Amino acid sequence: MTPTTPPPLPTARPLLDPAAEYRSWITERPLGRITLWGDLHPWLVTRHDDARAVLSDPRFSSENVRPGFPGLQPTTPPRTPGQLFAMDPPDHTRLRRMLIPEFTFRRVEQLRPAIGKITADLLDGLEARGSSADLVEHFTLPLPLLVICELLGVPYSDRKFIHRQAAAFATVSAGPEAMRAGWGALFGYLQELLAAKSRDPADDLLSRLATERVATGEATAAEAAGLLVQVLIAGHETTASMLSLGTIALLRHPGQLAALRADDTLVPGAVEELLRYLTIVHIGMRRVATEDVEVGGVTIRAGDGVVVALQAANRDPAVFAYPDTLDVTRAADRHLAFGHGPHHCLGQSLARAELQTALPMLFARFPALRLAKEPEEFAFTGRAVHGVEKLPVTW
Template sequence: MHSTTNPPPLPGARPLLDPAAEYKRWITERPLDRITLWGDLHPWLVTRNEDARAVLSDPRFSSENVRPGFPGLQPTTPPRTPGQLFAMDPPEHTRLRRMLIPEFTFRRVEQLRPAIRRVAGELLDRFVEKGQPADLVEHFTLPLPLLTICELLGVPYSDRDFIHQQASAFATVSAGPEAMRAGWAALFGYLQELLAAKSRAPEDDLMSRLATERVATGEATPAEAAGLAVQLLIAGHETTASMLSLGAVALLRHPDQLTALRADPALVPGAVEELLRYLTVVHIGLRRIATEDVEIGGVTIRAGEGVVIALQAANRDPAVFADPDALDFTRDAGPHLAFGHGLHHCLGQSLARAELQIALPMVFHRLPGLRLAAPAPEEFAFEGRAVHGTRELSVAW
């Protein structure tokens, strides 16, 4: 165990396709130990899969980021705005989350698949027309999930650039708390206006249903509905965009797995689960704070102490995954935690799976000669963001 007077920092940078190297050592040598976030805040770091599940399913660990000692992304406590599910506990969390569940059922997402295929096909058509080399992130992996979530919400196509800019600002931790707040506030204001417009002229989209079925009935305030939509926008495109771009690189770097996938389309669902496990793009960890003393993995975490759950370590836990650093589409990646676990498991995981299952095979089918146009050792990796990914991906075909 490390001394609490000088615990190591949480790794900021990481290789393009793997967790930071420290996690491989920590998961065996110090699976539950202290780290330094900022100042004199030394929360516990959880790296084992079993311990991560225990914390994330235990109601004695709170997600409320306004609690003193919460291991947040910044030293300053963020302002609490309505509808932030990730920072809520039951019963408030339960009440608001229940409003969104009908929008992300398996049946509803299956109905969206034709639209996802259509948008992906149109994007690839335009991508090919631009000629090569071209940036896969700018022209495909970023716009596809953004257009999908905007279509689901009912956000006008013409506003997509504004949405991306503000969501990106909120997700860039290194930009500082003011820039993050400004990004969230801009989206919150925009979606409040959109909600009001949808209440006057509802259409067949999520924002209209929030306006007419939740706000109009008094189940939610306009601010709560707008806050829910902000979270869906941010979570609904940043993570999937990163998974698409890094997934393409992973397939190019593992030609044996790509060949197997091309030969047997039935492998696609399992391949997507394995890529989710292998890449784990949410790399800043999930954050919680103990509301009473809890024993996890033989260690007592005291009330008021923070916890950071390292999903990228838990998803490479050798106690759960044989040869965890290998990309293997034949393995059962079912126990992965890429979408979290417990009350706060990702609400939109079915939508993300659908996008990945459709888009990745489509890219390699349409562009069978796809290759990186420039060497990509780790130059695309960047730190300071809540979601790991690459800003650009120059490819040829």
């Protein structure tokens, strides 16, 4: 790398913190060029207010087929139907509206008893194992998988296939072919399930899409399958990582955990603080400018790519006092862990409900819970969502 070449996008990160480079970049170069590969040098946005501006501005496109788009791979992946993350209005708006009724606050509140029952059953299984276990295998991964399978109407017996393909799609380092194969396998699987549900519907999201959207011509079967792939991947991968890292964070900050145990009214705010503090989506939100736009006093030209570093924005000292400190009493409601603007996470209410339910129940059941290894020994998933492969604990 020559002295004039912009620095690379930071991807290596410690267990609980963003990449170290972001600490100085937020204040010293809040908006600057980076290098992804070859001669592609998109802008990197690190400041909170600039991140909100980019993510809510329709002049920044999410369409990954546009020239200059800073994709995850050097080659542009083929567009498949229903990929909301790679769409702009009006198609994005049309398809997103089909999912909104399934993830309203009221709908999620109706799911809380089921989430509590799933959590209790998994904790029973953990307790039956003795005094140690891998929390990823036996709790943090199966919990959101069970919840999302129940919501969608997907057989939980297929969970190993689902997680294997979802992990392949989310592992950027595996390369574009492996990522496409993972997506394609889930896409075909869900097309078959949609066809089956259209013949024999039940009370689940798959059936409602099949009978109310596809059968009426509002969406094609391929679009519906594409939507469901995203829900299935995002609906368990992100929450599983948050449960794992949230557990580690609280165990590493015993004073914060003690405060939660002493006052359960702190739980909703503590979950928001954990979302801010951990910010597990660590490869950035990708956009490309469709016309010249001024952001933070800098003109971003039409055709320039932009990477919004959510993990940096959520540690912006201009918005969060002592941003590198975990504080479960903090009002962290301005965090961007779920994104912002038209592409903000549809499933955020569901994720909150799972975290607010599972973490307190885990620590209540196992008051002596502790890590069985030093955090430095944990292996990271290496996927677009930051997390750990295993979480050995004892109690």
